[in-house]
Amino acid sequence: MPSYETLRMLVREEITQRGEEGADITGFLERWEAATDSEALWRLYHELRALPLREDFPYHEPSDLPGIRQARDEGVRRFKMVICEEDLLDRLHGAWLGRVAGCMLGKPVEGWSRERVRQYLEGADAYPLTDYLPPETRTPPEGVPQPYTWCTKGHIRFGERDDDTDYTILGLYLFEKHGSAFSTRDVGDAWLHLLPAYQTYTAERQAYINLVNELPLEEVPLHLNPYREWIGARIRADFWGYVAPGCPERAGEFAYRDASLSHVKNGIYSEMFVAAMIAAAFATQDVVEIIRAGAAEIPARSREAEMIRDCLAWRRECASWEEAFERLTNRYYGKYHPVHTVNNDAIVLNALLWGWPDFEKVVTIAVMQGMDTDCNGATAGSIWGAAFGAKALPAKWVEPLHDTLHSAVFGFAVNRIGELARRSLTQAVKVLTGSG
Template sequence: MLISGWQTPLELLREELIQLEQEGRVVPDSLRKEVETLVAEKEPWAARIEEVAAQLTGLPMRPEWPYEEPDELDEIRRLRPAGPRVLSLNLSDGEMLERFHGAWRGRCVGCALGRPVEGKTRDWIRTLLIARGEWELNDFFRGGDSKLWAPASQRENIRCMEPDDDIHYTLIGLRVMEKKGADFRWDDIANCWNSHLPYNAICTAETQAILNYNMLHPRCSGYAPSIATPEFTRRHNNPYREWIGAAIRADFWGYAAAGNPELAAEFAYRDGSWTHVKNGIYSEMFVAALISAAFVESDPVRLVEIGLSEIPANCRIAEAVRRALEWRKECADWESFMEKIDRHYGTLSWVHSINNLLIVLMALFYGDSTIDRNTALAVMGGADTDCNGATAGSITGILNPVSRLAERQNDTVEPQFIGEGTCRMRKLAERTLAVWKQIRNR
């Protein structure tokens, strides 16, 4: 039986072919031609799709494949480099509250700043802003162009943080930790999605994973244990398993385990390992560890090194991050750095985990440690602009909560989240502080 989810079965098959090759699998030319024929014939629900998909399972790895990329936490930890694991955090509750508030503010500013140009290229964004006399970006996008998205996040209309998955997932982290504490399981996340997120608010790998989960979790069973496993939910019919979706869910785990990057990475692993594999998981672990460390460290290079210490040393995303550290020494400005990203990773999907993480790092390397400038750089980099702006803003807001743009959102979030109505960012920060204190004292 053909089952789709985010895209049609044919589109899923085409994406699976790409994903397998990126994972290092040897794809026979005969299978590649079969997929090309189906694409050319434009038969999105053809019966042959299942036959071809079955032949894609169990393909051998390329013999020269140089990476070690496990999906299980014990193996990931075995392959990670040395790191601090726990940092000395000596801030008062009042200081922590301000940092949590800054993190929420920064995440919301960056998300809203990037929403109107989500999916646009760096060149498209530059061309638009130059034509308007507004290059480089230092304000929310002005409306008036039919190709811009999200009117409620445009300059003329903005008054709050409108519904967006980048904010919904941070709320999910808060809700799960409030209800389950530090011992939450991966299926607690899945059940929370079912209870609080409309299906249409979930995208790509998350769409496929929750569909997989629910196929093995009858609705009438309530919260009874499911027979679904992370191995099934993250892989079955899920060619988006190394895309950015896990990384955008990292932030709250870093908040909850502030000062404890190893624990933050473990929380992120539990969250990411049922929807993603390999570098999709590592991207979330990296970001969570980096955010956790930002409550103690402020130097971007040191933060990146701590993020690297929680993921396998010999994986593709670690290789990319190490390249980024070298590019930082070579590139005089952020656009030169972006040229390097385009040259090395320009063939990846605009929502892949690797290229988008490098855009976030670009913003941290070349920004001025303010929410407004760092998020603007992340957005001007193009690709998944709202996600990258949100992550850059979250990190920067911990270090420096001041933001002119944040004032325009009136400290208000209006999510599309069942059971969580309009809320103040300050209140979210207070709830985050309570969670962090619970984790710290356990």
């Protein structure tokens, strides 16, 4: 059972979440403020869980795979492509390297606003960003910690441990153990056996607790989990795209099995969208085609899909990524928590649409917009790497990593990135040939 303080925080977040999902939460905040004991908070929580959606809520957001597929638009489910294993390995290697480099770029300023990121960079004569973050600045923003020095320019020796890459490694483990038939239960078992509880956060932490307490699987993403549409599922998307090159529908299905352990609705769609984009990037270098292939795997009348349409429109209508970002912040999802998935996915799309096909521009625009910077840099870099490959990556982004990635996943403490790519190739070939 959570403490009174923890329960109070979770119920407060649940009020926000239910409102964003379309429930009428009138009066609940006042009742939360008046609650003085755990019993009152539990009553409030159960009432929140039981609230129906408003009749005027304009979105259709199922959380079951058949419902999701029925609600999506037409799209390319599998691209026609011919690629040799050598080229596929280079693309996989590029995706892994792009993910690690983008994560390291954003890690020092994780959670910062765009304004704070810019203030820091301008004080280091490094705005706009063209390299890893400088370790010092004349104008440090107030109220934020000094960036992790070991993740800044001149101090990087390898890819630091991060949850954004832990889950990519965990995907490899799941495929090597279970193949393409892995289940949501298998994902949960892998978490319990291989992930330290305190290296999980927000939705994953709450789902982990629910798994430990042996809740029914359908309750794991829901019970005391107000973070179920936050970014946690999206950071787990990449490996499902790696093993389904050219097959966005298959990648989306793998992502669904993973995401539904801890997320619902747009939390699930985000992981499916990104996995499908990565799968498409192995088949086309047209960034709009990549985005549309991803969007075709999620419900067309969801908030996530609406955001995607917005970003594509802003690329046509705006003069710069900065103007597009201002449009983002003025939309309802721009007011969501900085770790929500819809607003951060918009940041990634802005980076892709305004930076493509330049790797440096893609990952730096992803980070300069702020919010969940390590997640956004990692996702943007991974998509680019899948499209263009390791050989196309600029040396200044790759060499500091020394082909090494650290992880908190049990049995994967220190990894060669090239070896992770080779092992990913083995699994991708099995999927493509129907043998795994």
